[in-house]
Amino acid sequence: MSKSDLRARPMFHRTRDAIEAHLTIVFTALAVSRTVQNRTGLAVRNVIKQLRPLRSATITINGTTQTFAPNIAAEQQAILDAIHGPKLTH
Incomplete structure (x- = not known):
C-alpha cells in the first residue's frame, strides 16, 4: 500500500494540534x-473499484420520502460481508 492508495496529500501544518490531527x-x-x-x-x-458504483437514493415528493437501495451483486455483497466481519454476540 502506498500514499497514493490512501490519496494522502502533503499537508503543511504549523501547530502541534494540526500536525497531530493530520497524523491521526x-x-x-x-x-x-x-x-x-x-x-x-x-x-x-x-x-x-468494486464498491464505488453502489449508490442509494432518497427522494422526497409532497412530504413523502422514499429510499431506494442499490442493487448489490453477489460478489459485491461478499466483499461487504467480509468487511463487516463476524457477528458479535454478547
Whole structure:
C-alpha cells in the first residue's frame, strides 16, 4: 500500500494540534484500509473499484420520502460481508 492508495496529500501544518490531527487521520485511514485488505483478501484499490458504483437514493415528493437501495451483486455483497466481519454476540 502506498500514499497514493490512501490519496494522502502533503499537508503543511504549523501547530502541534494540526500536525497531530493530520497524523491521526492518516494512521486511521491506514488501519481501516489494512483491516479491509485483511478481511477481504483483496487490494484496497480493488475493493474501492468494486464498491464505488453502489449508490442509494432518497427522494422526497409532497412530504413523502422514499429510499431506494442499490442493487448489490453477489460478489459485491461478499466483499461487504467480509468487511463487516463476524457477528458479535454478547
